[in-house]
Amino acid sequence: MDKRAELLPSYNDATTASTRPWLHRRQKRRTFRFIGAAALTYLAYTTLRIANNTEPAGSTLSIAKLQADLDVCSALRQHPAEPKAARHHNKRWIKSTKPVLIRNATVWTGEPVAGTSEEDARAGKGWGWITSDVFTDKGLILKVQPEIKESELPHGTEVFDAKGRQLTAGIVDMHSHAGLESVGNLQSDDNEMSVDVTPYVRSLDAIDPLQPEFEYIKSGGVTTSLFLPGSGNNIGGEAFVLKFAVGPKNGRAEISQQDLFADPDRNWRYLKMACGENPKRVYGKLGERGPYSRLGEAWEFRHAFEQARAYVQEQDDWCAKADAVGVENMETYLRQDLQWETLGAVLRGQVRVNTHCYTIPDLEAMVRHTNEFKFRVYAFHHAHQTYLVPEVLKRTWGGTPAAALFADNMYYKVEAYTASERAGAILYAHNITPTYVSDNPVINSQHVVFEAAKAYGYGLPYHAALAGVTSAPAELLGLGDRIGKIKPGFDADIVVWDSDPLSAGATPVQVWIDGAQQFATPIELKKPVAPAIQPNGDLAKAQTAEDLQDTVVIYTGISRVHGSLLSSETSTDREETVAIVAGGKLTCVGPCVSELAELKSASSKTTKTVRLKNGHLTPPLVAFGSSLGLAEIDAESDTHDGPYLEDGITFAVDGLSFGGKQLARAVEHGVTRAFTAPGTGGIDSKGVSVGFNTGAKNVLEDGAIIYPEVALHYPLTLGAKGGKTPSISSAINALRTQLLSAASDKKDPDSTANNTESAWLKRVVAGEFALVLSAHSADTIASIIRLKSQIESVASQTLRIVILGGAEAHLVADELAASRIAVVLAPLLPHAQSWDQRRGLTGPPLTNVSTNILLDAGVQLGIGVEETWETRDLGLLAGIAFANSEGRLSFEQALDLVGSNFYSMLGLKDVNTSSQADWVIWEGSPLEIGGQVRALGGTRTTRVWT
Numbered sequence: 001m002d003k004r005a006e007l008l009p010s011y012n013d014a015t016t017a018s019t020r021p022w023l024h025r026r027q028k029r030r031t032f033r034f035i036g037a038a039a040l041t042y043l044a045y046t047t048l049r050i051a052n053n054t055e056p057a058g059s060t061l062s063i064a065k066l067q068a069d070l071d072v073c074s075a076l077r078q079h080p081a082e083p084k085a086a087r088h089h090n091k092r093w094i095k096s097t098k099p100v101l102i103r104n105a106t107v108w109t110g111e112p113v114a115g116t117s118e119e120d121a122r123a124g125k126g127w128g129w130i131t132s133d134v135f136t137d138k139g140l141i142l143k144v145q146p147e148i149k150e151s152e153l154p155h156g157t158e159v160f161d162a163k164g165r166q167l168t169a170g171i172v173d174m175h176s177h178a179g180l181e182s183v184g185n186l187q188s189d190d191n192e193m194s195v196d197v198t199p200y201v202r203s204l205d206a207i208d209p210l211q212p213e214f215e216y217i218k219s220g221g222v223t224t225s226l227f228l229p230g231s232g233n234n235i236g237g238e239a240f241v242l243k244f245a246v247g248p249k250n251g252r253a254e255i256s257q258q259d260l261f262a263d264p265d266r267n268w269r270y271l272k273m274a275c276g277e278n279p280k281r282v283y284g285k286l287g288e289r290g291p292y293s294r295l296g297e298a299w300e301f302r303h304a305f306e307q308a309r310a311y312v313q314e315q316d317d318w319c320a321k322a323d324a325v326g327v328e329n330m331e332t333y334l335r336q337d338l339q340w341e342t343l344g345a346v347l348r349g350q351v352r353v354n355t356h357c358y359t360i361p362d363l364e365a366m367v368r369h370t371n372e373f374k375f376r377v378y379a380f381h382h383a384h385q386t387y388l389v390p391e392v393l394k395r396t397w398g399g400t401p402a403a404a405l406f407a408d409n410m411y412y413k414v415e416a417y418t419a420s421e422r423a424g425a426i427l428y429a430h431n432i433t434p435t436y437v438s439d440n441p442v443i444n445s446q447h448v449v450f451e452a453a454k455a456y457g458y459g460l461p462y463h464a465a466l467a468g469v470t471s472a473p474a475e476l477l478g479l480g481d482r483i484g485k486i487k488p489g490f491d492a493d494i495v496v497w498d499s500d501p502l503s504a505g506a507t508p509v510q511v512w513i514d515g516a517q518q519f520a521t522p523i524e525l526k527k528p529v530a531p532a533i534q535p536n537g538d539l540a541k542a543q544t545a546e547d548l549q550d551t552v553v554i555y556t557g558i559s560r561v562h563g564s565l566l567s568s569e570t571s572t573d574r575e576e577t578v579a580i581v582a583g584g585k586l587t588c589v590g591p592c593v594s595e596l597a598e599l600k601s602a603s604s605k606t607t608k609t610v611r612l613k614n615g616h617l618t619p620p621l622v623a624f625g626s627s628l629g630l631a632e633i634d635a636e637s638d639t640h641d642g643p644y645l646e647d648g649i650t651f652a653v654d655g656l657s658f659g660g661k662q663l664a665r666a667v668e669h670g671v672t673r674a675f676t677a678p679g680t681g682g683i684d685s686k687g688v689s690v691g692f693n694t695g696a697k698n699v700l701e702d703g704a705i706i707y708p709e710v711a712l713h714y715p716l717t718l719g720a721k722g723g724k725t726p727s728i729s730s731a732i733n734a735l736r737t738q739l740l741s742a743a744s745d746k747k748d749p750d751s752t753a754n755n756t757e758s759a760w761l762k763r764v765v766a767g768e769f770a771l772v773l774s775a776h777s778a779d780t781i782a783s784i785i786r787l788k789s790q791i792e793s794v795a796s797q798t799l800r801i802v803i804l805g806g807a808e809a810h811l812v813a814d815e816l817a818a819s820r821i822a823v824v825l826a827p828l829l830p831h832a833q834s835w836d837q838r839r840g841l842t843g844p845p846l847t848n849v850s851t852n853i854l855l856d857a858g859v860q861l862g863i864g865v866e867e868t869w870e871t872r873d874l875g876l877l878a879g880i881a882f883a884n885s886e887g888r889l890s891f892e893q894a895l896d897l898v899g900s901n902f903y904s905m906l907g908l909k910d911v912n913t914s915s916q917a918d919w920v921i922w923e924g925s926p927l928e929i930g931g932q933v934r935a936l937g938g939t940r941t942t943r944v945w946t
């Protein structure tokens with residue numbers, strides 16, 4: 001019998017629950033074979049006994065057990081083929097699900113037009129959005145064609161009008177740990193950390209379908225995921241491909257894991273392995289146990305596969321002998337060890353291996369292991385250095401693995417420090433498939449399509465980016481003929497989007513899984529129907545930075561100028577707007593007719609003209625709340641300034657270090673200013689923040705420091721609990737006591753005590769500096785509002801308070817507005833990463849939008865940076881708020897969420913608001929995918945990309 005069917009409960013097929021003919025057939029066949037063989041064996045045995053009057057070898061063994069072992073032999077020889085045969089129905093289909101006609105959609109089928117050669121398809125030819133209807137029944141897509149007549153469809157067909165909106169296959173995220181950790185990160189079942197090599201454990205045994213993330217991940221259009229064990233172990237255990245439709249909402253009697261299997265027949269198995277830093281950190285114990293180094297890890301892998309190889313050989317020898325001499329003559333039973341069964345199946349080609357490997361040594365060692373033991377790796381995950389070694393990947397045994405990537409989440413550990421946003425584009429150019437994954441909860445799987453969108457922005461062809469979260473992962477999971485495309489015969493997993501899925505803020509309007517509509521009362525944003533993106537091939541061209549101090553550069557094709565950079569004379573009517581940059585300064589914005597004429601006549605000056613498509617001129621973006629300038633590699637303390645002081649305060653300006661990759665990327669993304677407070681990352685910090693220029697060489701350089709002191713910061717998230725304040729209540733009371741004492745002491749801080757905490761609290765109470773408090777919980781925020789009025793009544797002075805975090809701020813929006821407390825959302829889109837964020841809104845179609853509720857209440861808003869890598873995305877995050885604001889935000893107001901709002905909420909004078917100010921010229925919109933910085937300058941850094 002099939003070993004894995006024995007290990008796992010078989011799927012209770014909802015459509016055939018009472019009869020399960022497929023199961024019965026197999027059981028009957030087996031029973032028949034068993035009875036037949038046993039009878040024959042007994043006959044042979046008695047005949048022999050009579051003839052020779054001797055015991056044949058093995059006579060003490062159970063004939064029944066030997067026969068069962070022989071059945072196992074045939075299962076061991078099976079090689080799973082991808083299911084191809086036409087299906088009458090999808091086995092996951094629930095009979096109560098009605099046929100559905102989706103009318104008037106703009107459809108991405110997932111394939112180029114018929115007849116497109118493979119070469120042309122790779123080059124992006126033949127792909128496109130088509131206007132079509134889609135008809136589904138019995139859990140399958142049955143028709144994809146325009147103007148399907150309702151009269152030809154079964155009675156009771158439900159009709160959904162897509163109104164011309166974009167329709168794609170359900171998103172497939174091939175790296176998720178959803179359901180393995182409880183909401184708010186209270187419990188984790190990600191890793192079985194008893195030993196390093198645990199091929200025998202299964203993620204399924206922990207997956208909790210009750211976790212709320214199942215609903216919000218699905219609200220992002222994700223219908224299928226590979227649920228992997230964590231990466232703490234070199235060999236972490238078996239993974240499962242599951243769909244996000246479960247329970248009564250999906251027409252099922254109860255909520256069970258078994259309802260989740262994407263392929264009820266479980267044709268393929270999956271294994272998670274991991275190499276590099278994680279396992280050696282988790283297990284290596286000096287002198288006691290390995291792996292202590294990558295050397296030890298390679299041994300762990302090779303040793304495990306050596307056991308598995310011997311196990312497979314022993315089994316194969318037994319089976320061959322049983323075939324040759326007759327199973328009844330075997331002297332032993334077939335060896336079957338749960339410990340090596342999974343790896344044995346890997347060597348038999350029955351398991352799709354997915355391996356977390358970042359670096360060249362890790363990738364290359366794994367490629368050696370595949371050749372030594374002859375097993376296939378389907379994808380390298382977290383594969384940040386794969387773009388450097390495509391030829392190494394091609395040496396993998398059995399076929400070139402894909403790379404499962406993040407678009408721009410990088411630099412967080414040493415292994416991720418040599419990464420590139422262009423990795424996907426580079427790999428694709430080398431014929432290697434990039435797919436985009438969430439590693440949920442690292443990135444919220446709900447937004448995995450945003451990773452693909454950014455990959456397109458970083459030069460991956462549009463069709464390959466969209467394939468990277470649909471058909472490509474489907475194929476890598478062995479389900480490429482069932483999911484990931486909109487094609488007759490495929491599972492009816494469908495998303496209708498409110499805008500192009502690869503645009504900022506794209507949100508599903510409705511999601512179907514196996515033909516069943518997933519949201520009964522979806523919240524739909526009021527967005528105009530917009531055409532799909534016209535793929536921009538220019539995004540693939542790499543730009544190189546130049547310092548053109550001595551050249552006059554004329555930028556033409558500017559279609560939008562942020563108001564703060566428009567001089568009063570500028571008229572943007574009729575004439576084309578240009579921007580002239582000389583010596584790093586913006587010397588003219590507007591038609592600049594006379595200036596252009598002057599430049600033409602003054603032949604002495606070197607001029608260069610850059611023609612932009614849809615150019616934008618804006619002020620620089622501001623990173624608020626990150627550890628930019630204080631920490632380079634999040635996981636490496638040597639690269640940090642260090643933790644904040646529990647007792648007393650420090651000044652971020654004293655710890656700044658310049659020149660790292662984080663700051664370089666910030667500049668390239670138009671973020672030339674950062675407001676950073678003491679701390680080691682995340683939103684919690686304590687002390688006095690600094691405002692600085694991210695492009696500066698060092699702290700002494702002219703213009704490097706914009707504000708030596710920005711605000712006084714304290715943590716009030718769960719991170720505030722510890723040391724002298726073991727509780728939130730004690731942390732709030734400690735702050736209250738200090739503020740009250742500052743309010744009652746009217747003396748000016750004397751110069752010797754200028755830098756003490758109490759001197760700074762006095763400045764806060766006097767309204768000279770803002771108090772920035774990191775907090776997510778609505779109740780903590782309510783306590784802060786209460787605290788503010790208590791202090792103000794004593795100080796008779798308005799306190800300037802800013803909340804950083806604010807996941808649950810929407811619950812106290814009116815109170816925040818009344819108390820004139822500003823909120824910097826970090827992250828913009830929370831997803832219950834901690835208990836105090838659990839009521840954060842994840843957005844439509846499941847919930848309302850947090851920013852809209854806060855804007856309606858009149859709360860002053862900013863968008864902050866929680867993890868430093870997100871600095872790159874600040875423009876796009878503002879773009880998401882803009883796209884989903886239903887008109888509440890103008891283009892400029894959206895940009896101000898990551899710019900001028902910080903100055904006003906913190907009470908800072910924007911030191912450079914004149915036309916001499918810092919400026920950024922973009923090709924494309926900074927709020928949209930594909931917007932690229934082409935030049936920036938002003939106070940300090942001047943850089944031009946050509």
Ligand SMILES: *[C@@H]1O[C@H](CO)[C@@H](O)[C@H](O)[C@H]1NC(C)=O
Binds near residue numbers: 104163165529
């Ligand atoms: C399809 O949708 C588009 C965009 O909303 C609309 O202009 C068009 O009239 C619709 N066509 C049909 C047949 O409903």
Ligand SMILES: *[C@@H]1O[C@H](CO)[C@@H](O)[C@H](O)[C@H]1NC(C)=O
Binds near residue numbers: 709
């Ligand atoms: C004390 O700090 C304030 C605020 O930064 C500053 O304006 C003042 O010059 C400082 N005084 C001395 C003596 O350092």
Ligand SMILES: *[C@@H]1O[C@H](CO)[C@@H](O)[C@H](O)[C@H]1NC(C)=O
Binds near residue numbers: 847
């Ligand atoms: C969403 O917001 C709208 C408008 O403010 C409100 O009427 C509605 O009740 C809200 N829906 C939910 C589910 O919170």
Ligand SMILES: CC(=O)N[C@H]1CO[C@H](CO)[C@@H](O)[C@@H]1O
Binds near residue numbers: 703911912916917938
């Ligand atoms: C405080 C500060 O950086 N001010 C700058 C504003 O811009 C002018 C002109 O570029 C600079 O000279 C100032 O240093």
